[in-house]
Amino acid sequence: MGGCAGSRRRLSDSEGEETVPEPRLPLLDHQGAHWKNAVGFWLLGLCNNFSYVVMLSAAHDILSHERTSGNQSHVDPGPAPIPHNSSSRFDCNSVSTAAVLLADILPTLVIKLLAPLGLHLLPYSPRVLVSGICAAGSFVLVAFSHSVGTSLCGVVLASISSGLGEVTFLSLTAFYPRAVISWWSSGTGGAGLLGALSYLGLTQAGLSPQQTLLSMLGIPALLLASYFLLLTSPEAQDPGGEEEAESSARQPLIRTEAPELKPGSSSSLSLRERWTVFKGLLWYIVPLVVVYFAEYFINQGLFELLFFRNTSLSHAQQYRWYQMLYQAGVFASRSSLHCCHIRFTWALALLQCLNLAFLLADVWFGFLPSIYFVFLIILYEGLLGGAAYVNTFHNIALETSDEHREFAMAATCISDTLGISLSGLLALPLHDFLCQLS
Numbered sequence: 001m002g003g004c005a006g007s008r009r010r011l012s013d014s015e016g017e018e019t020v021p022e023p024r025l026p027l028l029d030h031q032g033a034h035w036k037n038a039v040g041f042w043l044l045g046l047c048n049n050f051s052y053v054v055m056l057s058a059a060h061d062i063l064s065h066e067r068t069s070g071n072q073s074h075v076d077p078g079p080a081p082i083p084h085n086s087s088s089r090f091d092c093n094s095v096s097t098a099a100v101l102l103a104d105i106l107p108t109l110v111i112k113l114l115a116p117l118g119l120h121l122l123p124y125s126p127r128v129l130v131s132g133i134c135a136a137g138s139f140v141l142v143a144f145s146h147s148v149g150t151s152l153c154g155v156v157l158a159s160i161s162s163g164l165g166e167v168t169f170l171s172l173t174a175f176y177p178r179a180v181i182s183w184w185s186s187g188t189g190g191a192g193l194l195g196a197l198s199y200l201g202l203t204q205a206g207l208s209p210q211q212t213l214l215s216m217l218g219i220p221a222l223l224l225a226s227y228f229l230l231l232t233s234p235e236a237q238d239p240g241g242e243e244e245a246e247s248s249a250r251q252p253l254i255r256t257e258a259p260e261l262k263p264g265s266s267s268s269l270s271l272r273e274r275w276t277v278f279k280g281l282l283w284y285i286v287p288l289v290v291v292y293f294a295e296y297f298i299n300q301g302l303f304e305l306l307f308f309r310n311t312s313l314s315h316a317q318q319y320r321w322y323q324m325l326y327q328a329g330v331f332a333s334r335s336s337l338h339c340c341h342i343r344f345t346w347a348l349a350l351l352q353c354l355n356l357a358f359l360l361a362d363v364w365f366g367f368l369p370s371i372y373f374v375f376l377i378i379l380y381e382g383l384l385g386g387a388a389y390v391n392t393f394h395n396i397a398l399e400t401s402d403e404h405r406e407f408a409m410a411a412t413c414i415s416d417t418l419g420i421s422l423s424g425l426l427a428l429p430l431h432d433f434l435c436q437l438s
Contacts (some may be wrong), residue, residue: 003253007413011366014156019424025175029169033232034095034177034179034334036175036230036231036232037177037180037183037231037232038179038180038183039230040226040227040230040231041173041176041180041183041184041187041231041268041304041398042168042183042184042186042187042190043186043187043222043230043256044165044169044187044188044223044225044226044227045169045183045184045185045186045188045189045190045191046187046188046191046194046222047135047187047190047219047220047222047223047226048131048161048162048166048187048191048223049162049166049187049188049191049192049195050135050191050195050216050219051135051139051158051161051162051216051219051220052104052159052161052162052191052215053157053191053192053195053196053323053327054105054139054158054195054198054199054389055100055138055142055154055155055158056101056104056299056300056323057098057196057199057200057320057323057324058100058142058199058209058213058321058395059101059300059319060304060315060320061203061209062100062142062148062151062152062155062315063099063100063148064208064316064409067157067340068373074302084183089303090305090307090434090435090437091307091315092304092305092431092434092435096422098300098301098423098425098427098428098431099152099424099428100155100297100300101296101300101420101422101423101424101427102151102421102425102428103155103156103159104155104156104158104162104358105159105160105417105420105421105424106159106421106424107156107160107163108159108160108162108163108166109160109163109414109417109418109421110163110219110415111163111164111167112163112166112167112402112410112413112414112417113414115167115276115410116278116407116410116411119167119168119410120171120406120407120410124172125227125228126224127164127165127168128165128168128224128227129224130160130161130164131160131161131162131164131165131168131223131225132161132165132220132221132223133220134157134158134160134161135157135158135161135162135223136217137154137157137219138154138155138156138157138158138161139154139213139217140154140213140214140217141153141157141215142152142154142155142213143209143210143211143213143214152185155239160186161220163417165223166413167410167413169184170184170393170409170413171406171410171412172234172407172410173397173403173409174402174406174409175234175406176234177418178394178397178398179395180195181390181394182335182337182338182390182394184336185334185337185386185389185390185393185394186331186334186335186337186390188333188334188389189327189330189333189334189335189390190331190332190335191284192326192327192328192330192331192382193241193324193327193328193330193331195327196320196323196324196326196327196328197324197327197328198216199212199320200211200320200321200323200324201324202215203320204317209339224379225434229325234314268367268403269403269404269407273404274376274411276410277400277407277411278403278411281396281408281411281412284345284392284395284411284412284415285411285414285415286415287345287346287348287349287388287392288345288349288389288392288412288415288419289415289416289417289418289419290349290353290419291345291348291349291352291384291385291388291419291420292388292393292415292416292417292418292419292420292432293384293419293420293422294349294352294353294356294419294420294422294423294425295326295352295353295355295356295381295382295384295385295421295423296420296423296424297356297358297426297427298355298359298378298381299323299326299428300424300427301423301427301430302359302360302363302427302432303319303322303323303432305320305363305431305434305435306318306322306359306362306371306374308370308371308374310370311371313371317338318371321375322374322375325375325378325379325382326378326379326381326382326385327382328376328382328387329378329380329381329382329383329384329385329386330377330382330383330389331382331386332382332383332386333382333383333384333385333386333387333390334386334387334389334390335386335392336386336390337390337394340387341391341394342387342391343391345388345391345392348387348388348391349388351384352381352385352388354385355377355380355381355384359374359377362374363434389416391413392412392415393409395408396408396409396412400432
């Protein structure tokens with residue numbers, strides 16, 4: 001630092017034209033760090049949610065689980081599906097795809113419930129390593145599985161990876177400029193789209209589910225590289241510097257006074273302070289729970305039952321298209337923060353519940369004449385869910401103080417997971433009831 005300062009003094013003592021380029025260097029360094037962090041958080045969002053999305057896209061194949069010689073998962077490319085329950089008017093698996101959802105979400109729920117209490121005591125680097133290893137293990141275990149039970153164990157590993165990664169990286173955003181939240185959210189949306197699209201595309205191209213899963217092992221490696229090689233050191237960042245223009249319009253989420261703490265640190269918060277912060281977050285947590293309950297009740301409770309026989313797509317192919325279109329909507333809306341900022345996320349929760357009621361009525365009465373109407377509704381469903389996610393975390397980042405932000409981000413992570421878990425628990429008995437109808 002002394003040499004750098006001395007160089008600047010010598011330049012200022014020399015001819016005037018030599019001092020003109022000097023201020024550009026820090027600006028270039030700042031812009032370089034900004035883009036490295038933006039791309040880094042986008043890739044972390046992409047890689048963190050990728051295995052979770054792929055397991056949901058493969059749910060129908062995991063439960064069908066027909067094996068050919070050589071342990072190759074069989075995917076029937078033909079248009080005529082073979083019903084698993086011929087006595088039902090639905091083409092049902094013996095177990096609902098909600099079982100895969102629960103295996104993919106309950107470990108995440110446990111992690112997020114415990115995270116605000118003590119996960120901050122564990123350094124970030126070991127958490128990221130565990131997340132990457134679990135993601136790779138999930139692909140391998142499901143690919144080489146010989147039974148549904150073993151496959152579900154692989155899905156559990158994907159859940160641990162996704163849950164630990166989400167709470168880790170969202171907490172990490174407290175040490176970086178607030179803009180990285182939109183990049184992270186866009187990356188998670190990209191994971192949904194690319195995960196569902198890659199599974200759909202590779203299986204449609206003729207690869208077995210086993211080969212498709214093994215081809216995705218580069219994703220956990222990319223996650224580790226993004227964290228350890230791409231992100232800049234957070235000590236040099238100013239979490240609120242670029243948002244000073246918005247600070248005057250910011251409304252405090254927590255209206256209680258707290259002692260002065262080191263900005264961005266949640267380890268010094270008492271249990272009473274954590275409870276006070278959590279109560280202030282409920283305005284955003286509750287609608288996000290409702291949004292995710294409704295959309296995942298649709299995804300894992302109704303997708304399998306929204307089966308159209310008047311199309312060239314097999315049942316498995318229809319299910320994969322539903323997942324892909326949903327994730328396309330999520331990606332678009334999670335990337336839209338700079339274009340559209342929604343403060344009242346309760347409206348999104350109401351609209352998602354109307355979506356659920358409409359599709360549940362169609363499952364019961366069968367009034368939609370074509371699968372393409374369902375395609376449009378599912379795309380719209382994804383748009384609502386993605387908008388609720390990115391706007392919730394953006395609003396919290398704006399309305400919490402620096403000392404509360406790390407804890408607030410970790411605590412709010414429970415919202416989507418809680419809603420998804422509740423939807424999975426209710427979708428299981430609904431599946432059994434509807435599949436018994438003749």
